Amino acid sequence: MGIVNRTPDSFFRPGVTWDEQAAMVRVDEVIAEGADIVDVGGIPAAPGTEVHVAEEIRRTAAFVAAIRARYPDVVISVDTWRHETGRAACEAGADLLNDSWGGFDERLADVAAQFGVGIVCSHAGGQRPRTRPFRVAYADVMADVLDQTTRLADRAVAAGVQPERIIIDAAHDFGKNTWHSLEVTRRLAEMTQTGWPVLVSLSNKDFIGETLNLPPEQRLPGTLAATSVCAWLGARIFRVHQVTESRQVVDMVAAIRGDRPPARAVRGLA
Amino acid sequence: MLARELTGADPVAPALRQACLDATAELLADGPDLVAVVGVAAKTRAWPPGGCLDVTAYGPGLAGASGGPPVPLPLGLGARLLDQAGYSGRRELQSVAEPERTSTCAALGARLARNAARVALLVMADGSARRGLKAPGYLDERSVPFDATVERAVRTGDLAALLALDPLLASELMATGRASWQVLAGAMNGHRSTTEVRYCDDPFGVAYLVASLRPGG
Numbered sequence: 001m002g003i004v005n006r007t008p009d010s011f012f013r014p015g016v017t018w019d020e021q022a023a024m025v026r027v028d029e030v031i032a033e034g035a036d037i038v039d040v041g042g043i044p045a046a047p048g049t050e051v052h053v054a055e056e057i058r059r060t061a062a063f064v065a066a067i068r069a070r071y072p073d074v075v076i077s078v079d080t081w082r083h084e085t086g087r088a089a090c091e092a093g094a095d096l097l098n099d100s101w102g103g104f105d106e107r108l109a110d111v112a113a114q115f116g117v118g119i120v121c122s123h124a125g126g127q128r129p130r131t132r133p134f135r136v137a138y139a140d141v142m143a144d145v146l147d148q149t150t151r152l153a154d155r156a157v158a159a160g161v162q163p164e165r166i167i168i169d170a171a172h173d174f175g176k177n178t179w180h181s182l183e184v185t186r187r188l189a190e191m192t193q194t195g196w197p198v199l200v201s202l203s204n205k206d207f208i209g210e211t212l213n214l215p216p217e218q219r220l221p222g223t224l225a226a227t228s229v230c231a232w233l234g235a236r237i238f239r240v241h242q243v244t245e246s247r248q249v250v251d252m253v254a255a256i257r258g259d260r261p262p263a264r265a266v267r268g269l270a
Numbered sequence: 271m272l273a274r275e276l277t278g279a280d281p282v283a284p285a286l287r288q289a290c291l292d293a294t295a296e297l298l299a300d301g302p303d304l305v306a307v308v309g310v311a312a313k314t315r316a317w318p319p320g321g322c323l324d325v326t327a328y329g330p331g332l333a334g335a336s337g338g339p340p341v342p343l344p345l346g347l348g349a350r351l352l353d354q355a356g357y358s359g360r361r362e363l364q365s366v367a368e369p370e371r372t373s374t375c376a377a378l379g380a381r382l383a384r385n386a387a388r389v390a391l392l393v394m395a396d397g398s399a400r401r402g403l404k405a406p407g408y409l410d411e412r413s414v415p416f417d418a419t420v421e422r423a424v425r426t427g428d429l430a431a432l433l434a435l436d437p438l439l440a441s442e443l444m445a446t447g448r449a450s451w452q453v454l455a456g457a458m459n460g461h462r463s464t465t466e467v468r469y470c471d472d473p474f475g476v477a478y479l480v481a482s483l484r485p486g487g
Binding site: 047136140 | 280327329330343399403407
């Protein structure tokens with residue numbers, strides 16, 4: 001899943017795809033680099049300038065339609081917690097609603113059901129959208145993740161979303177400090193064992209920055225290390241900024257697991 | 271920030287930690303009959319005096335409480351400061367609910383002050399967590415004057431001014447220490463204090479104020 005943010009102020013390479021033309025060039029790139037899904041976001045996760053629904057829709061919906069026209073078969077995801085934005089995105093041709101804020105707007109699942117699209121059910125520790133964790137504490141963070149994500153998945157099923165279109169996500173760093181994000185990475189197998197497909201969003205995040213004491217532009221090796229651990233433990237979707245490198249890691253781990261044959265194996269066999 | 275094991279390899283805030291150790295040493299220097307640790311938690315209640323800090327809820331994989339039952343974070347941090355200072359005398363661990371009414375906080379403070387002839391209070395309380403764009407609660411410009419009011423009350427020893435803090439505003443500003451400060455003001459019961467401020471800064475967008483207060487100055 002390649003990230004294309006329609007924002008001027010996201011944390012990684014801020015504003016690089018704020019311009020619509022630049023954003024479409026980026027879509028071309030991430031698809032060429034091997035992304036199966038394009039994830040379009042109109043609001044940064046961090047607190048900042050208020051982005052109202054109308055503005056979020058202005059940033060995302062027409063762009064989704066443009067991607068759909070250009071790539072009839074690519075899976076288009078929209079990163080939003082709001083059902084109004086989800087509806088506009090689905091009308092424009094989106095296939096997946098990526099809710100990073102733990103079902104804050106319960107009607108988002110209704111929109112997914114109505115349009116027959118997928119939904120990501122994530123764990124944000126009960127935090128409101130666009131808030132930072134402040135001394136968050138869990139008796140057992142993974143137990144909380146499992147409880148919330150599977151409950152949201154069940155709720156989505158009850159709302160009429162097709163079960164095969166439901167994905168769960170621990171939402172690293174959302175309602176979690178670095179220790180918590182490391183813990184959910186370490187114990188990701190507990191999520192994959194639920195049977196729901198697992199998405200991980202690790203790319204260049206602060207838990208990697210704090211662990212390695214590095215700024216966002218130097219977090220690729222840490223991102224890839226975490227990616228390989230999650231791939232090994234069974235994650236299925238990786239939301240990333242750097243597609244080429246991430247794709248190689250995921251393909252390599254898949255081969256190590258035995259899920260994917262080598263691209264070409266002749267050495268010692270001829 | 272006071273739990274050294276939670277900040278990883280980097281000590282992060284050594285000056286803040288030293289200020290707390292110094293303040294604790296000063297608190298114990300005159301040999302109080304009782305030390306009461308005060309901090310916010312979900313409920314207002316007394317905890318077992320042998321309660322210990324348990325960081326596992328904040329740092330899974332780290333060692334848990336050792337030597338006693340786990341208690342809420344501010345009480346555990348206070349208990350650890352007493353342990354680090356070598357204090358083995360009588361202690362009480364008292365939590366106060368974050369939204370507790372001012373009058374209840376003050377009455378609680380007054381009661382704690384009567385629990386022995388010479389009571390020392392170790393009050394674990396933070397100012398606003400909304401002091402900048404990178405602060406946990408993002409910027410709220412009301413945070414600076416709010417924290418300045420607290421700092422002025424502490425510096426001048428006019429602790430009754432703490433009783434005028436608005437609980438709703440404090441909540442909006444994520445100033446979790448409001449109820450604890452009002453317990454302190456109640457314990458002082460109108461007496462002014464002499465104050466030594468040991469640390470006053472907001473390196474992570476949260477106001478930290480470390481001070482030693484002596485009544486009757």
